[in-house]
Amino acid sequence: MLLNDKLSHFIRRNYQFVFVLLLFILTGNSITTAQQAGSRANQLSDEQIIDFYRQAQSRGLSEPQIEQAAMSQGYTLTDITTMRRRIAEIRSQGTAQAKDKVTTSSSNARTLPSDVSTRTSIDSLPTTTRREVSGGLAVFGASLFANASLTFEPNLRIATPRNYIVGPDDxxxxxxxxxxxxxxxxxxxxxxxxxxxxxxxxxxxxxxxxxxxxxxxxxxxxxxxxxxxxxxxxxxxxxxxxxIRSIRVTLVGEVVRPGTYTISSLGSAFNALYLAGGPNPATGSFRKINVIRGNRVVRTIDLYDYILRADQRDNIRLMDQDVIRVADYQSHIEMTGQVRRPAIFEVLPGETLKTLLSFAGGFADDAYRASITLRRNTDRERQIRTITEKQIDDFVPQSGDTYFVGKILERYENRVQIAGAVMRPGDFALEPGTETVRHLINRAEGLRKDAFLNRATIIRELPNLDKENLTFDLGKLMRGEIADIPLIQQDILTVLSIRDLREEYFITVEGAVNKPAAIPFVSNMSIADLIVNAGGFRENAKPNLIEVARRIREDSAKTGDPVLKIFRFSIDRDLQISPVESSTVGSNSPFRLQPFDIVYVRTSPTYEPQRQVYIGGEVMQPGSYAIFNRQERIADVIKRAGGLRPEAYLPAAQFQRQGQLIGTDLRRILDNPNTEDNLLLSPNDTIFVPRRPEIVSIQGAVLNPALVSYRSNYSFDDYVSEAGGFLEDARDRKAYVIYPNGRKARTHRFLFIKTRPIMEPGSTVIVPFKPFNNNKLSTGERISILSLLATLAFALTNVLRN
CATH class of the missing domain: 3.30.1950 (wza like fold)
Structure with missing residues (x-):
């Protein structure tokens, strides 16, 4: 790689200087990294050292100054030794790669110069350069330079342009x-x-x-x-x-980040503008960007040509020391409303409202095109104007103008509507062929069979936008007995259905069917059909006893007369209706259900689903047992479980129903099955016979609630003593014991004789607290009252003495 070649050459010539310089660059790292254990040089990757080398090229300190700065930052001799070794390794690797490149590579692929400028993140732009500068409306074109994926960097793999000017470093x-x-x-x-x-x-x-x-x-x-x-x-x-070489160009004027930038010699004007963040949306011009070379303007760039037409003729290649100047915008004009691209546009002298409208992409589909509303600034205030469609081509905008394109009305100029019991309800055009009620119904493909012909309505909009209701006999109109009614714009014709004028018909089935529900009424439905719709009979159903309750609709019913009719039927499980149906109805015609009938399917009185109880603990055969009959009791199920084991402790046996403990004495039940404690069994009852418990629990208003082992010679007070005794707010007269079988025994008092409950294994001692008295006086309140009484007594004594 080119970078490794440069690094090797630089290190060979300036070994000591590079070493100390890299140490100085290391001082720019974070304090956290500097404080980690071990040599700081070992914590750097080869890529970081290469990056340090790039930064070293821009440093201008002398070697003693650099060394002194590095030592002042706390770098040790170990760091220096480690850095020498790392630099030697990179140098050897770079030399080897350079040799490989010379001997084996014949590629002429170009690379960018290492010192070219890079784009600063758009997030770091100052707040004064926001693209949205007026009411949330964006300046047209500003988004071009905010796109991180659009860099305008030159393609290095293209053929060398024939007019490329050769310069130093090429x-x-x-x-x-x-x-x-x-x-x-x-x-x-x-x-x-x-x-x-x-x-x-x-x-x-x-x-x-x-x-x-x-x-x-x-x-x-x-x-x-x-x-x-x-x-x-x-x-x-x-x-x-x-x-290729790098060149330096300068961007001045109203750019986001003016300054001098280093780009490749193949770089273009757009490339440099992108590096500088583009024109300042708040103040800069997107249409007057001058490229100055040798104090002469060689090209004026209009970015609208590129944005709107993808015309890159102005994207010329730059040369060293070129200057790009972005002028102030001359006129900003807002275009809002129903246009395809609402934004703030820049208009040049001579351009009309038609040109501005083309910048905005033209009218939107629902735009009101007859006129455009203009708000213009005058010397003292603002004025509003209306630009007609004929004036758009020649009207000249001014800076600060705001144009608003409205939206067409949510209103139809020739619409009529038809709804209800017609074949095709909806909107229709008021035109020849749909000018009257009969024409409109024919256009909607006629009436449905359930149409209510005695009355139809037209809702008509009056000139003042009020609504008017017109009612007529639709049957007579369709038969030609009355004149047809002309329609006007916005009329709504409604044809009612007979179903709209009555309750919703349904039939209810209840009782021993699989899906009891209210079923929509269908004419000619029998009871068997209804049972099928309800999912058939349940196992506990009694098909030979089915009742139908029917409303009486006659208005002549007198007070005291029946309000319902009852019909009874017998149906087998194959849904065959027996002859009882005909005799019940009183005619030879089959029985058919009517709207609002309620059908009851009764439950068989002898049908009983399996119900079970559970018995566990110290019995011979614990588990679940089905209740044999309605008279089975606790003693019976214990007998069916094989009796008790020798370890069973009957005083602690528990009987639960619906999750609650029922106080029973199982020992008394087994000794005398005729006792009232021998309860009838209910589904899900639970009997548990434990071993002899060895623990007694003491809870409530005692000093130290605890669990203690049972001792036969201990009394109630002995167990309370085991828990530290009563508290001051304990109600010892109300103390009681809960025995393991659920029964309870409380303290009894007769005169001065106090009788405590007898203790058994597994018992729980409960000592209640005294109720909290909010009205009790505090010590300070009692002292204040006594002081007041003493003062009054002293005053009264003085009065009597005088």
Whole structure:
């Protein structure tokens, strides 16, 4: 690579200087990196060292100054040694790559000069150069230079332009083939000369590439390459521009970032403008950009030609020391509303409103084209004007004008509408063939069969935009019995359906069917059809008892008469209606459902789904058991489970129903199955018989709530003592015990005799807290009241004594 070649050459000549200079550049790194463990030189990649070399070319300090600055930043001898080794490795790698390139590569691919300028991020632009400068409207053309993917950088792989001017630092390649063979790469010196071995220097600076080629070949022909470039001589020469130089151009005026930029010698005016951020949208002109060469304007660039027509004739190639000046804009004009490209445009003298409209892309599809509204600044205030369509071609805009293109009205000049029970409802044009109600209905392909012919309506818009309702007999109009009604603009004809004038018909099926629901009514539907729509009978259904409840519609019903009719039927599971249906209805015709009928499918009283209970713990066969009959009780299911194990502890057995613990005494139940504690079983009941528990829990208003082991010789108060005793706010008279089977026992008091509950294994002692008294006086309040009473008593004593 070219970069490695330059690096190797530089290091060989200025080894110590580069080393110390790189150390100085390292001082620009972050403090965090400088404070990491180990040598700072080892933390740098080869790419970073190459980057440091690029920066070193722009430094101008002497070697002692650089070394002193590096040492003052805390670099150690270890850093210096490591850097020497890294530089030697890079030098050896660069030398090897350079040799490989010379011996194996014949590519003439060009590369950009290493010192060309790069674009600064658009995010760093000052706030004064925003593209949106008025009411959120963008300046037309500003987005061109905000596009990060549009750089205008020259393509280095194209053929060398024949009018390219050769200058210092260009590299010219000469490939001689045929009777003689050679490959030369000649770099133009700062004096404008190229040096061919064994020949005097050849001056080529300022010549085009064609002129330089002719001069070099002529010199080579005279110095030993006989017949070089002469047709038929057998010796051929090809001169190419292998590497290009950089040039410096200056951008001044109303650009975003004025200054001097380094670009390649193939760079164009657009390339330089992009590097500078383009014209300042707030103040700069996009249409008067001058390229100045030798104090003479050589081209005036109008960016609108490129943006609107992709015309790149003004994108000329720049030369060294060219100056690009962006002038102030002369007139900014806003175009808003219904145009394809609303923006702020720059208009030159002589351009009309028609030209401005073309900049905006013309009218939008829904634009009101008859006139354009203009708001113009005068010396003292603003004025508004209306520009007609005929004036657009010749009207001349002024700076500061704002043009607004309105939108057409949401209104139809010849529309009539038809809705409701016609075959094709919708909008129609008011034209010959649709001028009357009958014509419009015919255009809508006629009435539907459910149309309500006794009445139709027309909603008509009056001149004052109020609405008027016109009602007529549609049946008579269609039969010609009354005159047809003419239509006018914006009329809405509505033809009602008979369904619009009644309730929605449905039939309800309830009870033992798979999908009970309200089903839309269909005429000629039987009960069997309804059962099919409801998904058929459920297992617990009683098909031989089906009831139908029907409304009574007669208005002559008297008070006290039945409000419903009830029909009963018997249907088998194959949905065959038995003869009971005909006798129930009272006629030989089959029974058919009517709107709003409710069909009830009853449940069989003898059908019972499997219900089960669970018994676990210390029983012989724990698990789930089905309830055998409605009279099965707790003792029965324990017997079916094989009885109890020897480890079973009946006082702690628990019986739960719906997740709640029911206080029962299982020991009493098994001793006497006739006791009231032997409850009837319900679905999902749970019986659990544990082993003998060994723990007693003490909770509530005790000093240290705890779990303690059960001791047969301990009383209630002994267990409270195990928990540290009662607290001050404990209600010891209300203390109680919860036994493991769910029963409870509380403290009893008779006169001065207090009886505590008996303790059993697995019990829980609960000591309640006294209720919190918010009305209790604090110590300070009591002292204040006593002081007041003492003062009053002292005053009263003095009064009595006097």
């Amino acid at each position: 590299e010219i390649g000469i490939d001689i083939s045929g009777a003689s063979s050679d490959n030369l790469k000649l770099k133009v010196s700062p004096e404008g000369e190229v040096k061919v071995p064994n020949l005097p220097p050849i001056y080529v600076s300022g010549l085009t590439i064609e002129q330089a080629q002719a001069r070099i070949i002529d010199r080579l022909r005279k110095s030993g390459y006989q017949g070089l470039g002469v047709p038929g001589s057998g010796t051929y020469a090809n001169v190419t521009l292998t590497n």
